[in-house]
Amino acid sequence: MNYAASSDKGQLTGCVFNIERFAIRDGPGIRTTVFLKGCPLKCIWCANPESIRPYPQMFCFAHLCASCCRCVQACPNKAISVAADGSPFTDRDLCKNCGTCTDVCPNRAREISGKMMTVDQVLEEVKKDALFYQNSGGGITASGGEPAYQPEFLRELFRRSRQAVIHTCLDTTGFVKTDILKSILEHTDLVLYDLKHMDPQRHRQLTGVDNALILENARMIAVIGKPMIIRVPLVPDHNDSAENLDALASFMKELGLARIDLLPYHSLGRDKYTRLGMVYGLSELKPHSSERVAEIKACLESKGLTVEVG
Ligand code: SF4
Ligand code: SF4
CATH class of the missing domain: 3.20.20.70 (Aldolase class I)
Known part of the structure; x- marks a missing residue:
């Protein structure tokens, strides 16, 4: 696009x-x-x-994240994995900034910048x-x-x-x-x-x-x-x-x-x-x-x- x-x-x-x-x-x-x-x-x-x-980009606010890992399941591009401490890790090379994870996050720990x-x-x-x-x-x-x-x-x-x-x-x-x-x-x-x-x-x-x-x-x-x-x-x-x-x-x-x-x-x-x-x-x-x-x-x-x- x-x-x-x-x-x-x-x-x-x-x-x-x-x-x-x-x-x-x-x-x-x-x-x-x-x-x-x-x-x-x-x-x-x-x-x-x-x-x-x-183009739009995804911000991660680590201080708001509760490590529920809903975003890990939701990402259609398998860009998010669970790190050793249980928190989500986003591989920016795989992330397509689609915003799906921002929709499922209950804590607004993810946000798309750019509209x-x-x-x-x-x-x-x-x-x-x-x-x-x-x-x-x-x-x-x-x-x-x-x-x-x-x-x-x-x-x-x-x-x-x-x-x-x-x-x-x-x-x-x-x-x-x-x-x-x-x-x-x-x-x-x-x-x-x-x-x-x-x-x-x-x-x-x-x-x-x-x-x-x-x-x-x-x-x-x-x-x-x-x-x-x-x-x-x-x-x-x-x-x-x-x-x-x-x-x-x-x-x-x-x-x-x-x-x-x-x-x-x-x-x-x-x-x-x-x-x-x-x-x-x-x-x-x-x-x-x-x-x-x-x-x-x-x-x-x-x-x-x-x-x-x-
Ligand atoms: S959905 Fe939100 S609160 Fe849950 S792990 Fe992902 S970023 Fe953290
Ligand atoms: S913005 Fe889309 S591709 Fe990037 S981590 Fe979130 S769900 Fe996955």
Whole structure:
């Protein structure tokens, strides 16, 4: 099945893993943030590992499990066995994320993350807060993952949002084919643009991809004059060196932009890795102190930038 975009009675469908109402950090005003699954990057600090794969995935909440083993019997793919301690063990290579085990679990110890939704269904949710958008200058934000990983769905969602006079904001990694990104920008009012690292090699080490396309797309957006805010996930010892901050400030100058948002690293997504059967690579990393964040903010401000800390 193609989860990225398929047709349902003329309605495009997309794989959505969360819809957050009353979001206040994903663009101006009060917003509804729609999180789409699928991402070409694998940032080692990612707080939403469920966003990476473009299809629904099963979460296991071990702390809720009573080891009744109903799921073992129910799984049509023989993906669950009983471990030595009597608890269920899920073989992720065999699991097809079908959700059968979530239906039989009496303790909600299993849950599918990601749901196929039509544009109409998502819009119905988004429109519930239209009054708040009008009063606060808010709207819809598409985030992920990389929302442009499902380009047809996203384009249609934004096109229809604008038809309903709802402000559209794209939160993107920038790692998107330029022609696809341009076609989405036609329906976008504001871009929140992530820059993870300015050095191509370091960028590849941290995210799995080169940053050349990302920098090129940022230049393209600046040239066409689309409003854009640069956002930097600030990760201790990974992208907070003086050298990287310098390079970042120079690039901002080249783009003709002053506003930059810093998003300090946190480890709140760590448990999700275990629940998805994945390994978190930064388990020992401590977040920045507030003093260090203030120091980095001051450093960027001294280079002429306007810095917000998210
Ligand atoms: S059905 Fe639920 S509670 Fe029972 S073993 Fe499976 S995960 Fe645990
Ligand atoms: S999601 Fe489906 S395939 Fe995966 S463990 Fe549960 S029942 Fe088995």
